Amino acid sequence: MTNPQQSATTHAGGALPGMLNDTLALPAVAAPMFILSGPELVIAQCKAGVVGSFPALNARPESELAIWLTRIEDALEQARTEDPSARIAPYAVNLICHPSNERLEHDLAICAEHEVPIVITSLSAPERVVPSVHAYGGLVFHDVISTRHAHKAIAAGVDGLILVSAGAGGHAGTLSPFAFVSEVRSFFDGPILLSGAITQGRQILAARALGADLAYLGSFFITAREANAASDYQQMVLNAEAADIVYTDLFSGVHANYLAPSIRAAGLDPVDLPAGDKAQLRVAEHGTKQIKAWRDVWSAGHGVGTIIETAPANVLIERLIDEYRQALSEVRAL
């Protein structure tokens, strides 16, 4: 096998911010996943040369957040000391900017104190977050599902845009990545991260060919050993294909993609779901039973059909790097 620490990013070109130059082994970011991503997964991803991230809300109670950040920083610092030539990626924390997030002020203050290198914002424009993160030299990447949201995020001063396209896990969009990247590229020349069903090295190369700088992968890491996912959830992902993914706003009030077998297991018919209630984030009623998105009904994107193994994150990433290189040489031979 090729040495994954020899960068596969040489063709990444473009306008990547300084902290992402020579620290990535692959032009990729591991997306934050509610419940599933924690320090072990993030450390493994960063050490393998891919930006690792987690939602701040996963650290509970809120006093855990500072402890998690210290653990990640210490582990990455130690890895850099042990092998100064290794490509060890910076890490990222996801802050949900939705008004329902009562922890935003607290979590932002802790991120600023720890000078978290990259803050990923989602669900509402990050006006309050950008000045605090820029004050210490950090980057803000905001995730969007439409060009309207992209314009708002640019106006708020973000450093990069995450285009959440059709088929993504979690709160996915509906736009084709072909249309979405091209439209946003016509008015934004900063870093673009592309997400939606990316689970293979050749798709990371395709994202680059489309005009994105980095691929953004969530569901791909559900089956990582370090993910905080029940083994039944991981097995369901391994068994599933794209046709098993259901797009509904029932469980969180915002449209997201879920595994149909987990909806069935919660006692609902995935092909006959009622509409959701925007006021209710993360809970749906079924008779007298409350069904919680992410905990009772499991999310994943259209990429499940090509998620084929449970393995440590570094092994999964090494496979992506090999596939990326293979695809690159095939394209060059054309």
Ligand SMILES: Cc1cc2nc3c(=O)[nH]c(=O)nc-3n(C[C@H](O)[C@H](O)[C@H](O)COP(=O)(O)O)c2cc1C
């Ligand atoms: C189980 C799960 C939980 C997620 N939780 C979050 C979250 O808390 N915050 C967030 O910004 N995105 C969340 N996402 C979305 C991902 O960050 C990312 O946009 C998406 O997974 C990319 O699409 P892919 O799954 O097809 O790779 C979640 C996705 C999944 C699958």
